[in-house]
Amino acid sequence: MCLAIPGKITTIESKYDGLVQVAKVSFGGIIKEASLEMVPHAKVDDYVLVHVGVAISVVDEAEARQTFKYLEQMGEVAEELNIHGFLPDQKEYS
Template sequence: MCLAIPGKVISIGTENALRIGRVQFAGVVQPVSLDFVPEVVVGDYVMVHVGFAISRVDAEEAEQTYRALEQMGMLEGELPPGEEAEDAEGYHEVRG
């Protein structure tokens, strides 16, 4: 099943000429390609599928989508496994 998960962009940088954002998903921070959504800025919410942000959404839509996915039990197994480490901002980052 194809599933996009909402997350909040907390920082943006470049890596190998690609636009990469650190996106927070319920406390877990993952690197995400922002190349398909060039208009996105820090603080925006995006829908992410397999490591790529595919659309920008507002905070309300992100929250509604996340809650619906959570209620349906669709979030388990969607974030990559790995060791969790808390960064300086208090977020948890998965390091695989």
């Protein structure tokens, strides 16, 4: 099953001569890259839902925390982030 995982944008950079905006997104301390093509208005410190490497929507912090908590309870966080055996630091979402 593919789910969108909430994370916090830590940095944004332009790639390919400025044609593509890519963010570093923190998922409870685990950093992954995500394309911002679907949410060009997203900025550093925003929370976004990321699906297969693409940020698909900006969400508020409360929604991000709650969604992350639900996914963790369902056991989906480790699978979606490909980190079996290591769950993210919960400080960002508690």
